[in-house]
Amino acid sequence: SSSSSSSSRHPPIRVGLLRAAELVAEARRVVSEKLHYNMSAGISSNKMLAKIASSKHKPNKQTIVPDWAIQNVLRELKLTDIPGLGGETGKDVMQTLSEELNSQQQQWGAAVGDGGGGVVVESAEAVQVFEKDYLIRLFGAETGKLVWDRCRGIDETPIVESYLPKSINTFKNVSASCETEAQLREWLHKLSKQLAERVVSDHAANHRWPQKLSFARGVSNGFGSRRGISMLSRSMAFPRNSPLTPSTLSVSERLEAQILGQALKLVDGLKSEGKAVVPCFRIGIALTDMIYI
Numbered sequence: 001s002s003s004s005s006s007s008s009r010h011p012p013i014r015v016g017l018l019r020a021a022e023l024v025a026e027a028r029r030v031v032s033e034k035l036h037y038n039m040s041a042g043i044s045s046n047k048m049l050a051k052i053a054s055s056k057h058k059p060n061k062q063t064i065v066p067d068w069a070i071q072n073v074l075r076e077l078k079l080t081d082i083p084g085l086g087g088e089t090g091k092d093v094m095q096t097l098s099e100e101l102n103s104q105q106q107q108w109g110a111a112v113g114d115g116g117g118g119v120v121v122e123s124a125e126a127v128q129v130f131e132k133d134y135l136i137r138l139f140g141a142e143t144g145k146l147v148w149d150r151c152r153g154i155d156e157t158p159i160v161e162s163y164l165p166k167s168i169n170t171f172k173n174v175s176a177s178c179e180t181e182a183q184l185r186e187w188l189h190k191l192s193k194q195l196a197e198r199v200v201s202d203h204a205a206n207h208r209w210p211q212k213l214s215f216a217r218g219v220s221n222g223f224g225s226r227r228g229i230s231m232l233s234r235s236m237a238f239p240r241n242s243p244l245t246p247s248t249l250s251v252s253e254r255l256e257a258q259i260l261g262q263a264l265k266l267v268d269g270l271k272s273e274g275k276a277v278v279p280c281f282r283i284g285i286a287l288t289d290m291i292y293i
Contacts, residue, residue: 013066017043021064028062048083048155049073070153074124082124082150093147096138097121097130127151164206164290170194171216171284179279188215188263191285196256199287210287213238213259215266218282231282232275234266238287259285 024041031037038060042053045067052073053063065073080090102118121127127135128151136144149155170191178184202208216233239258263285270277 011066011068013064017045017064017066021062024062028060032060044070046153046155047157047159048150049153051083052077052081071125074128074151074153077124078122079124079127079151083155084146084150089143093127093139093143094121097127100138124151124153164208166290167286167288168195168198168202168210168290169284169286169288170198171282173282174280178281178283181278184217184267184278184280184283185264187280187283188267188285189260191283192256192260192263195259195285195287196252199255200252207292208290209240209293210238211240211289211291212236212287213262213266214286214288215263216282216284216286217267217270217277217280219276219278219280232270234269236262236266238262240291240293259287 020043024043028039028041031039040054040058040060041062042050042056042065043062044050044053044065049065049070053065056063079094080086082090085093098119098121101121127147130148132145132148135148138144139147172187172191174183174187178187199210212235214233214235216231218231220230267277
């Protein structure tokens with residue numbers, strides 16, 4: 001049968017991973033039914049492999065990476081896609097190792113590609129030809145060990161309990177759609193509505209309330225790029241419990257009005273300081289300093 005031929009090709013998946021997959025599937029089902037969100041998930045022997053697995057079959061699927069499949073994943077995995085090696089760190093590792101190989105005029109087979117400018121070290125598997133001591137000499141003890149471990153599917157990062165976020169906020173890149181104060185007010189109304197719903201839900205679930213509201217805006221420095229955006233924020237105290245008192249309006253509606261009103265006061269404050277508020281590239285409202293009530 002197909003099942004017997006499959007089991008003969010690969011060792012069985014550990015019971016712990018199968019049990020974890022059952023629990024994750026149940027969690028995804030509950031979230032889908034109650035919150036109407038689809039979730040992807042990854043299950044493996046450590047955080048790094050689980051995170052990589054979760055990105056494999058989006059959306060709304062889950063992926064198991066058993067021990068015998070780890071090398072297959074690493075063969076296709078780019079250095080810059082490895083957690084902890086993204087951004088400039090991964091690019092630096094890739095460039096340095098490529099230069100090292102080119103200086104020695106060595107070729108390492110299919111796992112190392114030739115991009116037309118010489119040997120290019122791109123995949124996690126390609127890095128496995130380097131000894132740990134060699135990587136440590138190149139990148140230092142911390143980064144060298146990180147590169148060696150991650151390119152072998154090793155991640156010793158402990159699993160820790162997640163705590164509630166210290167703030168509830170919403171930010172939006174608005175660029176061309178926020179060039180006038182009327183458009184700014186419209187965006188603030190939308191953000192206030194989103195925040196109000198989240199604060200009400202958080203209060204019901206966690207019995208918390210924010211003590212401070214902040215408004216932030218990003219305007220151009222004149223350089224015509226994101227690097228030319230100047231962010232500026234102002235804050236003020238957020239009243240405790242006022243939207244929870246009896247009223248003909250819903251709690252969410254009163255809270256929305258409270259958030260919008262205070263955000264607009266902070267906008268007026270910036271204007272009185274002679275600061276530009278439009279056109280905006282990015283705006284946001286944050287509710288912070290949460291207390292339990």
